Amino acid sequence: MTQKHSSWTRRAFLKASCAAGAASAVSLKNFPAFASDEAVVVPTRPFGKTGIEVPILGFGTSLHVAFSQLLLKQAVKWGVTYWDTANTYMGGNSEKAIGKYFAKYPEDRKKVFLVTKSHAWTTRGLTRDLNLSLERMQTDYIDLYFTHGVWSVDELDAKTKRWAQNAKAEGKIRFFGFSTHSNMEECLLGAAGLGWIDGIMMTYNYRLMHSDDMRRAVDACFKAGIGLTAMKTQGGGQVRTDTATELELAGRFLQKGFTDGQAKLKAVWQNPQIASSCSEMPNMTLLMSNVAAALDKTELTARDIQLLRKYARETHSDYCAGCSDICESAVATEVPIGDVMRYLMYARSYGNHQKAGERFQKIPQKIREQMIHIDYTPAEQKCPRKIAIGRRIRTAIKELS
Numbered sequence: 105m106t107q108k109h110s111s112w113t114r115r116a117f118l119k120a121s122c123a124a125g126a127a128s129a130v131s132l133k134n135f136p137a138f139a140s141d142e143a144v145v146v147p148t149r150p151f152g153k154t155g156i157e158v159p160i161l162g163f164g165t166s167l168h169v170a171f172s173q174l175l176l177k178q179a180v181k182w183g184v185t186y187w188d189t190a191n192t193y194m195g196g197n198s199e200k201a202i203g204k205y206f207a208k209y210p211e212d213r214k215k216v217f218l219v220t221k222s223h224a225w226t227t228r229g230l231t232r233d234l235n236l237s238l239e240r241m242q243t244d245y246i247d248l249y250f251t252h253g254v255w256s257v258d259e260l261d262a263k264t265k266r267w268a269q270n271a272k273a274e275g276k277i278r279f280f281g282f283s284t285h286s287n288m289e290e291c292l293l294g295a296a297g298l299g300w301i302d303g304i305m306m307t308y309n310y311r312l313m314h315s316d317d318m319r320r321a322v323d324a325c326f327k328a329g330i331g332l333t334a335m336k337t338q339g340g341g342q343v344r345t346d347t348a349t350e351l352e353l354a355g356r357f358l359q360k361g362f363t364d365g366q367a368k369l370k371a372v373w374q375n376p377q378i379a380s381s382c383s384e385m386p387n388m389t390l391l392m393s394n395v396a397a398a399l400d401k402t403e404l405t406a407r408d409i410q411l412l413r414k415y416a417r418e419t420h421s422d423y424c425a426g427c428s429d430i431c432e433s434a435v436a437t438e439v440p441i442g443d444v445m446r447y448l449m450y451a452r453s454y455g456n457h458q459k460a461g462e463r464f465q466k467i468p469q470k471i472r473e474q475m476i477h478i479d480y481t482p483a484e485q486k487c488p489r490k491i492a493i494g495r496r497i498r499t500a501i502k503e504l505s
């Protein structure tokens with residue numbers, strides 16, 4: 105695997121997870137099983153050319169061992185059988201929670217499309233991490249194995265390809281791919297030309313999905329038979345009710361019986377090229393809310409989409425699009441600007457201060473100390489969203505240190 109940047113910029117310190125799920129309101133009308141014995145199963149789609157059907161709603165699992173078992177059982181019952189985790193989530197406890205579940209319900213292993221990830225940037229590291237994941241999750245194989253937080257497909261070289269082929273031949277993984285929340289469009293386009301990537305999970309939501317670059321990249325992957333999973337589908341936090349657009353948006357969706365969070369999921373699902381979406385669902389309320397959205401057959405209208413796009417435009421500068429190549433190349437010192445923006449989003453938009461702080465602390469101390477002294481003006485001038493990068497970096501240092 106090519107070490108394009110120094111080891112830390114390979115994102116060895118990253119433990120990013122899926123976007124938080126939809127907002128907490130639940131449309132009970134979508135749960136006929138509550139009133140009858142009718143089965144509730146989330147719809148499925150083909151995952152690229154793998155021949156596998158996956159549910160449109162994937163379970164982003166940052167789980168506690170003790171509190172997760174009922175959630176996982178219910179997820180299987182409702183057909184939320186695409187489980188995404190990583191060897192680093194919850195310090196390894198997320199994989200252990202899944203292992204505990206499979207030990208208790210071994211018959212469910214075959215029902216689940218199991219995805220995990222490694223930050224390793226050497227093949228030796230990948231082997232070590234894969235074996236540990238297998239052991240923790242008490243399984244002989246991973247359905248889809250990701251290298252985590254890819255920044256450029258240059259990181260995926262011939263050695264990685266050979267490693268993936270060998271792991272498949274050994275039966276330890278069925279498919280191989282990567283996750284990305286930086287420079288997603290370039291990563292997708294590059295992957296479409298490689299010919300050996302089976303699946304990709306990327307930041308994708310109502311804010312990003314309409315750009316020409318993203319459309320082209322998704323289309324190229326779809327045509328190349330790469331299964332696509334959207335993460336960070338909420339594109340920041342809940343819609344507020346401060347402006348006329350926000351009020352209209354929230355009111356409009358509530359009238360239809362769903363929340364803005366559920367609407368954001370629907371916006372993603374309306375692109376049939378997206379096989380699944382990965383939502384972090386740490387409790388039953390969110391699981392129910394997202395399952396309700398997946399079962400609800402109501403499509404967003406052109407006006408709904410138009411309103412979401414208007415809202416996205418009006419809050420353009422609140423949301424970092426992950427195009428880190430642009431801002432990070434504008435400052436002389438290597439600073440993971442895009443990552444810091446994302447950690448701030450975890451804290452401020454999703455209220456997950458613990459996760460944000462943990463991620464931030466993984467940035468090497470030397471770099472954290474340098475961050476405060478850097479002039480971010482050139483990066484701000486280049487940022488297409490005109491984000492106040494310097495101010496946000498100072499906020500992150502203050503709030504996440």
Ligand code: SF4
Nearest residue numbers: 424425427428431487
């Ligand atoms: S700060 Fe601006 S340039 Fe940097 S990743 Fe975010 S949106 Fe892109």
